[in-house]
Amino acid sequence: MANLIKEKFSEGDSFLHKLDPRVKIIVALLFSAIVAVTDRYTPLWGDLLLAAGLIIIAKLKIREVILRLLVVNSFILLLWIMLPFTFSGEKIYILDSLGVSREGIKYAFLLTIKSNSIILVGIALLSTSSIYNLVHALLHLYLPDKLVQLSFFSYRYIHTIHSEYIRLNNALKVRGFKAQTNFHTYKTYAYLIGMMLVRSYDRSKRVYNAMLCRGFKGKFWTLNHFSFNKSDFIGGIVMISCIIGLMLF
């Protein structure tokens, strides 16, 4: 969460950081779509390798990347708990009355590779642009204004709510609040959450008013236009060829 808000990965000067965000969005989208529908191991291993390669090209801190992957994989762990027992197919192990199916394990494994590849490409390509640049890129890709604003404001207000939370939490701490298993703690947390929502709602209204006062009429104008140059073109073509090439294996 904190990483997402601080856009930690967006600072850097690797080739991928400099690449036109429009190219990155298109490549990431294509990659995700193809990986999602591929069911064979050879191309999937290739895709995972490609994703890892992109992370290396982006020169990101491996430790931070792994920390982020852990968060995603904690959800995938749930699949590993569910799928092997619920999938029909050849049983390779009987646990009490539950059978562990080979197909279930295979499927869970496939999903693990797929989701990790997609997340890695997302980190390498999308996190390496600032949210503002991504928003601009979406506008330049002719996505509807409303949709783009919706995503920008969601991002923006997650940050607002998060900072309200920190502020309120500090106010609790400095008055000696310690979370315990008692009614006082539950009540305090309920107040905290309620207050957080009300406050962020109020703040979002004030931010919107401030925008109106500066002539906002529902459209974002961009200051820095992207210039699509030769290296963007080559970079895009190389990545897209790799993705399509892998599909043919």
Next chain:
Amino acid sequence: MKEKEPIIKLVDLSFAYPYRDYVFNKLNFNFYQGDRIGLLGPNGSGKTTLFQLIMGLLKPNGGKIEIFGKKRRTENDFIEVREKIGLLFQDPDDQLFSPTVAEDIAFGPLNLRKSNQETKKILKDTLELLGLSNFEDRITYNLSYGEKRLVSMATVWAMQPKILLLDEPVTWLDEKTIAKMIQILNNNPYLSYIIISHDKKFLKETTNCIYLMDNGKINKI
């Protein structure tokens, strides 16, 4: 210097927040080109509310608002008002919403449909004027409070407004930054403004008359 007609004219203005007593009951107030007014008043006397009514962010329960010689009632009426009057919010965190200082300052001029070149020039000039050069790529939420205040001022300034409404512009600022604010305001004699502040010394140096707001009335002191 004063023209005959006031540029902001409030006639019998009444306003109350839901379920609460009137903040203003039949308030009359005129603001003329060239006026530099300081507005004092106890907490909760409605100073900020007055600014929000002028900008059309709150709608009055009764009375008339005339700005630039035209009656202002609907949301559309206030678009022109907002483009020509700059409101500096009390809390800079409300004003700054873009990730970088440059993007935030450019937001207003771009909304006014200035070209990118013009906007970049305005951006450079504004930053220079407020002593914020090199701040362009700073992340807005990592700025210190004083810096946020100055950047908020820059975002309003970049709209090149005719009138400024400044809501507590120097609260919690250090002396050096206050001195800078005073200098900026006094170096631009063509500006008209209303400043809400509790800092009487600051008001004396920047305004030519001071009003007191209390019990829903505004009186010259």
